[in-house]
Amino acid sequence: MNTPLPRRHFLQTSTALIALPFLESLGFRKFASAATGANARPPKRLLFIGFGWGVTEESWFPNVTQKGADYVLPAGLQPLERHKADFTVVQGLVNKYNTNGHYGSTFWLTGANEFGEPGQSFHNSVSVDQVAAEHLSNDTRFDSISLDCGAAAGSSGHGPGLSLSWNGRGKPIGGPRNPLEAFHRLFAKDTTPIEQQKVMLSQRRSVLDNAMEEARDLQRGLGKTDKAKLDEYFQGIRAIETRLSRDEKWLGVPRIEAPLLEPKPGLAGYEEIKLMYDIMVAALQTDCTRVLTYRQPVSTLLTSLDIKLDSHTMSHYHTGRGEKEEVSKRRDLSQSELLARLFDKLKSTKEADGTSLFDHTTVAYGSNIRTGHTLDNCPTILAGRGAGLKLGQNHVVTKDTPLCNAWLTLLQGVGSNAERHGDSTGVIKELLA
């Protein structure tokens, strides 16, 4: 579970890493050039955006009989009209293991079976963004960024988790919880001189070393279950070390100037989502990372639209009174507006070769919840030309097609050699151009 050897090895080599010629052999030139944008073929990127409590089913989904490009855009998607040729609505996808009508995001990107492990009351597995990050983000400052909405997540139909992302051992991954935190994570300037940064890095390592030793000492006396639990601590320290060695590779490379102003603190709902989208675009534009997820708020979105109804009540609009459905529709419109604006930004942001971010990015947008407690036909929009998808379609998949088949299609579309993901049974060929 935890062998000292690789770490010793890491420590020995780490000092050597600081020498610059060494860096080039590690691919430094490649990412340095990507950062400056000269002569580089734009990389592929993935965005995953989850919106918790589903949609208004009567007015969000296109008519299933109007398959293909020639379909009427339903009311809930109207704000996306100008992009109609550039996204595909996929209908009929299911996450067959999810049985919890309040979990819109917990298993959305993983396809795991909550009850899959005997003797455990909760189980999850790796999310698709993390698989993609391993493939796409070797050359960037951050392997991936998982954005969240903090306290609002609890009342936004997302279910357990700290973001949409889950690591290789099925543990939740946390990340910036508001635009300000995200901005700082990505664009904070470190004005410390390099020499001092090196000293700090080595001090950091000695602190982590100490923590590692303490954990190892503790681990020896523990039983099986506790060892497995303490393993999260080891994993956590390793994750920091991996980042430190990334930081080390980037030592001396100035942080990229943020293409937007520092956000104001305290934004909530509509403006918060809008700004998070801007930050996601900025992260891609500056090639800080190539994979982002965002678990966006629903409860504060409603509040920011001056809606008093709470989001859970709204999501069960059917059984009750007319105004719930009205609110549900307003929610759809606002979300679609924001998404349309994101597409605008991706299209108008140019790469060095004159193409746009939209040409190299794939946006997956949806939820595990269709509406109310309904978990079949997960609302799904795929957009962008980064994964070779056929766009402008109303695509209805064959019955019982796993949502993970769509994720596998994206993975392979961006060049990963993954053969399966979650409960996938294969790629969805019809989605490909």
Add this chain to the structure above:
Amino acid sequence: MPSLPMRSFFAALFFVLAACAYSAQETPKAVVNPMHRAVLKTHCQGCHGEQKQKGKFRVDDLPEFIDSVQGAQRWQKVLNAMNSGEMPPDEEKQIESRVKADILEDLANGIVSARRSLSDQHGVIALRRLNRREYGNTLRELLGAKIDVSELPSDTRGGGFDTVGASLFMSGNQFEQYEALGREALEEAFALQAAAKVEKKLRFEAEKTLDSFAKINEGAYDRVRRASLWIKGVDEAAARPENATIVEELRKTEKTDTFLRNAWRKIPGAPAPEQFGFNNNVNPEVLSDMPSQIKTQFMAYERHYFEMTGLDTGAYLTIPAKPCFPPHANTWIPLVIPSDWPIGDYIFRVRVGATEQATPERRFLEFGKDPVTHKKTASLSTHHITGTMEAPQVIEIPYTLTSKLREGGNRTLFVRERGAGDVHNAVARFQTALSKNGIGPDLALWVDWLEIERKLTPENETPPGMRALRGIPLEDNAPAPSQEALGAALERFVWEAFRGVPAPKGTVDRLLNVYNARINSGAKHRAALLETLTSVLSAPRFLYRPEPESNEERRALNATELASRLSYFLWGAPPDAALLALAGGADLLLPDVLHAQVDRLLNDPRAEGFVTPFTTQWLLLDRLDLFQFNLGRYPRFDDNTKEAARNEVLETFAYLLKNNAPMSDLLKTDYVIINPVLAHYYGLEIGQGDEYRKVVLPAGSPRGGLLGMAAIMAMGSNGEHSNPVERGVWVLRKLLNDPPPPAPANVPEISRLAGKVLTTRERLQAHQEDPQCSSCHRKIDPIGFGLENFDAVGQWRTADSYTALDSAGKPDLKSKKTWSIEAAAIFYKGPAFQDYQAMRDILAVRTEGFARGFSAALIEYALGRPCGFSDENLVEDVVSQAKEKGLAAREFIHALVRSKEFHSK
């Protein structure tokens, strides 16, 4: 209803226990009821049998026992298909409604049981990390530092308690947060130590606010006066006959007077604002609106204010005419803690009295900080004013100033009248009074002075972590300590931080290495020491509560481990010196000593660290924060009332614990534990003092017990309307210990009633039409009907109404329908009741299920793992021991702490 002990765990029809007597090792299996299998054979096997296997699914070989994940998954599929209405297909013969509802009910419950059985951890407790609140409490106890740890994940999501080890995750991100927070706490502790001897005191006489109140508003009124003159000038110019054509043309685009005045340059002869003393970049629109703004409406109020007596020695608090304006209107009276005063614990005092005009609802004073930016948020506390201007009272309120709070407006403390910071209501109150008397609301509260005091920290109150560092300088102005002295201090610190576990071999050396590495790279002593201690606070033995078990065998805890388990259970905080001393001599393992310690811990104020988190999670009180209450509709349920209502639940449980009163009092009793805010809300007499206390109810009161509490009923609403389903589910889960299965996915919702104006009952009646709905709602809804006399904010009502909204979102008054509440209903397969009181009487005697549910919650909370089937004997033991003592609250805790499970790793 739940008279059989097993009733709560098994649906009696579909699933029965395979083994009636079982041990902890032997998990019961869920068995499929043959009657229901026969139905499946008739209706499903034709397509899903051996011959025909449509969708590759067979029902004929479904497992008889659900004892595997795969088996559960197959039955789940049957449940899903029937719930969604997919099966049987429309063209096939349908299962009779009643039978289908029974199958669905049993199957859903059976799968819940099976899942629970499959996930049973058989007593294994996964290594527990300190959860967020325990972490904060631990820093407080160790270092005396009260820091804000809210940036950590709350650890409360996922349904279970925040003590359950398996759900307490760790990540690199979080590790770094622990480092930063640990560092912050140490900085705080160092600063507190440095200021331990500082004493400060300051009194602010309220009448000192009056000068600026008068003077600064004078300026505002002068601006209004000059703006009025300018408006008059522009309007006169616009009215001149020779300007008629120009004005007519302008009016096409500038439709309001304000817009027209904004275009004053185009009107010949209109005066410039400069002529009235405004500078040339003033916005004419602002000028135009100025006189009609509420600023002027405040003038009469202000005149009235200055005609009052008592202004030579104090000042009155006002109700704002507009949020935050005028700023010097004494809507609040502030006291600023001087910026050079150190952090630490302060005492704030205010001398205050109510005027003769103060009506009962206005005799409340709010205390808070940062009045400007926090104008919309709740105050820190609310106080009942029983003093008068002749005999004012002094209120004492503790306030902790932390380093973080020294920034911004947090040094500005203030008092205001209750609700004066609530934008929505305060302005409405002002306007209502103004329209009645031409002045504004009566002045209700008079303040003599505000005072702030810092006392020195007595030597014996130095927190243990800081005491461990004795002899080591905390600042750089003293010579750095020797390695020996430092090593000894670190060893003591580690012992405290690891809660009585001595530093393992090598730990102190490694810490010295961390320290020396810093010194060698140029850091000073203080910085190096801070970093070294920070690494103790992010070490696994601090962040987790290890209970080693080297040979994979369950073993009894040693006394030190038991001390931690006990203190984190009953305080959510580390064991104190007394507990560790008892653990050191192993006396804690003696039953009598342990019993006495349980009592001591429960009597300590730190028991709040058990009462609040346990009660909040057990009874799902977080739901109070899930939505906004409509204050326009329910102005009395303001933040003060909401917090008081929440506290009523907590304080009632605290009362039961303190007095060892029966838990069944939560089902029905003749008293409430309330403060003056709630007494006022409930219409009860309470007397003087802000503390929560026992008030005996008049005969016939609906209060008394959980169901009569405003918070519980408000949770069963959406802030606007009552929600009988939510209430019914809550009662089944929490009072009857008969939880309905989780809301199933993919049940077709009932849409044909959307937009119709119906009574609540008419609307819910639709649940009985479909077996998918009725299988659960036949149990849930009747209980909800019995509680319909409580409105969305827990007030008693005899009628309800519904008004639809039109397409613009405005209430369509024509649609309004009013009906009187009919609370009569019939428990599913149970007795009928005529009204709320009769239903409560039925629930009140079902103490067995309630006690079992409470015990299971305690077990999960205390042991940090789900309460599984294998805990059935433990639940039984706890309940029966408590029963012998009349279900006295403490007996549950004593019984649990005595149990083998509580003493075992």
